[in-house]
Amino acid sequence: MSTFGTIFRVSTFGESHCKGVGAIVDGVPPGLELTEADIQPQLTRRRPGQSTLTTPRNEADKVTILSGTEFGRTLGTPIGLFVPNEDQRPGDYKEMSAVPRPGHADYTYQLKYGTRASSGGGRSSARETIGRVAAGAIAEKWLFQTYGTRIVTWVNSVGSVGIPEDVVAEHGCGWTREEVDRLGALVLLRDPARFPIDLAALTGADAAPKAAELQRKADAEQAFLAAAEEDATPAYRDASGAIYTRSGALIASPPANVAGWATDDLVSLRCPHPPTACRMATLIRHVKAAKDSIGGTLTTMCTGVPPALGEPVFDRLEAKLAHAMLSLPATKGFEIGTGFRGTHMRGSAHNDAFTANSTPGGGKLTTKTNNAGGTLGGISVGTPIQFSVALKAVSTIGQAQSTSTFDGVDTVLEAKGRHDPCVLPRAPPLLEGMTALVLADAAMMQRTRLGGSNTIADPSLIVDEANGHADKKARAQ
Structure with a gap:
């Protein structure tokens, strides 16, 4: 199905190479200030063509609100969102019309429906996620205005290269979205x-100068890839101006003319630890040169989440989050809190001890640690919700792969088209959007219990009230 949510409901539509993609969002409360400017930033963060390490497909991904608002405010009616597909090249996929791509959904879609989109993966393409991201931006705005909730996702690892655990622990509640970017x-x-x-020749119209400069650029990249891992040549500059080697080592005394070394290539890794980001960039450059792909993990941190969200038993909050994350393309794993690592801990170390809570809007208690990741019994505690998601390597690669036609004839497929060697840097908005949809829906479910109030009931008051009713019943008897 293409619909997600119970009260805050989202239905996405569109394929990779049709006229456009989008979503219908139902359940948004009336009166919420909303324009395209509230939605566009997240779509821009997920759009293709952000750097030389992502697909060169050039899409502006500009969203239009078709319905559900007037004078910049929501009406309470369904909100229609549309993003056109502008840079379509269905011809890139003609080799795959009779050959299912290894690791891709071509074969299973054909089995299920007896037909499938002939180019770009259709609904199984990551372009379907545009509707989710756009809808999630609306949910995120409502959550922030109502509860002060903030949701941030960062790239935690690519392949075997990851942010050191002590660095993540040092940052506690993680980084802000601005810091991640x-x-x-x-x-x-x-x-x-x-x-x-x-650079002028690269952007010029004359074919000969452009070809010559493209070859120079290719030669420079090949020289970089051929260098040893311990090569101390300046390779990257971060936002603060610090200079690093290919392996992420800080260069304390770079060449005096290093300012002139800067290229027009800005690589957005969305890994908020520059030394690790450098190592990731080097790895992805090697993978891209090999016409291959690689996966990794992302971590999401949600702060300002009110307690009491989640529906026991089957619709536990972490179960809904896992459902949402694993519905995204290429996701292969989900863990909350300490996850699988927590299985190595004893209960005495893993249990999160309660303590008095001084945070406004939460319950009377909080926990000293957060090994559980922000939920107990499937219900939010009020502490930050933290989870990680694993994304596999992108299925469509430029290497020749042994496979079979739909008719069962062995063949070799060498896919053409424009594909990410690593999709991780573009994925944070996807996780943030789906997280917002889950939390908004869960919050609205809880509000129905509280008569529409934004305030979470105090557990001690609920117990007192229950005891009071019991005493009255006893006296009546």
Whole structure:
């Protein structure tokens, strides 16, 4: 099905190479200030073509609100959202019309429906997630205005390269979204004395100069890939101006002319630890050169989540989050709190001890630690909700792969088209959007119990009231 949610409901539509994609969002309360400007930033963060390490498909992903608002405020009626597909190249997929891609949903879609979109994966394409991200931006705005909830996702690992655990622990509630984007952005450096690149020629109309400069750029990249891991040549510059090697080592005394080494290649990794981001960038560059792909993990942190969200027993909050995350393309794993690592801990170490809570809007208690990841018994505690999601390597790669046609004839497929060697840097808005949809729906479910109030009932008052009723019943008898 293409609908998600109970009260805050979202239905997405569109395929990778149709005229456009979008969503219908139902259950948004009336009176919420909402324009395209509230939604566009998240779509821009997930759009293709953000750097040389993502697919070169050029889509602006500009959203239009078709219905459900007037004079910049929601009406309480369904909100229609639409994003056109502008850079379509269905011809790139003609080799795959009779051959299912290994690791892709081509074969299972054909089995299920007896037909499938002939290009780009159709509904199984990541372009379907545009509707989720747009709807999630609406949910996120309502959550922040109502409860002060903030949701941030960062790239925690790519392949075997990950942020050290002590660095993550040091940041407690994680990083802000602005920090994730800023700290995870790198400028690629290149010694102009060895590889002088004429940027004007690259953007010019004349074919010969452009071809020559493209070859220079390719030669420079090949030289970078051929260098040893311990090469101390400046390779990256972070947002603060710090210079790093290919392996993420800080260069305390870079060359005096290093400012002139900056290229036009800005790599957005969305890993908020620059040394790790450098190592990730180097790994992805090797993977891209090999016409291959690689996966990794993302971590999401939600702060300002009110307690008492979640529906026992089957609709536990973490179960809904797992459902949401594993419904995203390429996801293969979900863990909350300490996750699988927590199985190595004893109960005496893993149990989160309660203590008095001084945070406004929460319950009377909080916990000293957060090994459970923000839920107990499937219900939010009021502490930050933290979980991680594993994304596999992208299925469509440029390497020749042994496979079979739909008719069962062995063949070799060498896919063409424009694909990410690593989709992780574009994935944070997807997780943030789906998280917002889950939390908004859960909050609205809880509000129905409280007569529409935004205030979470105090557990001690509920107990007192229950005891009071019991005493009255006893006296009546």
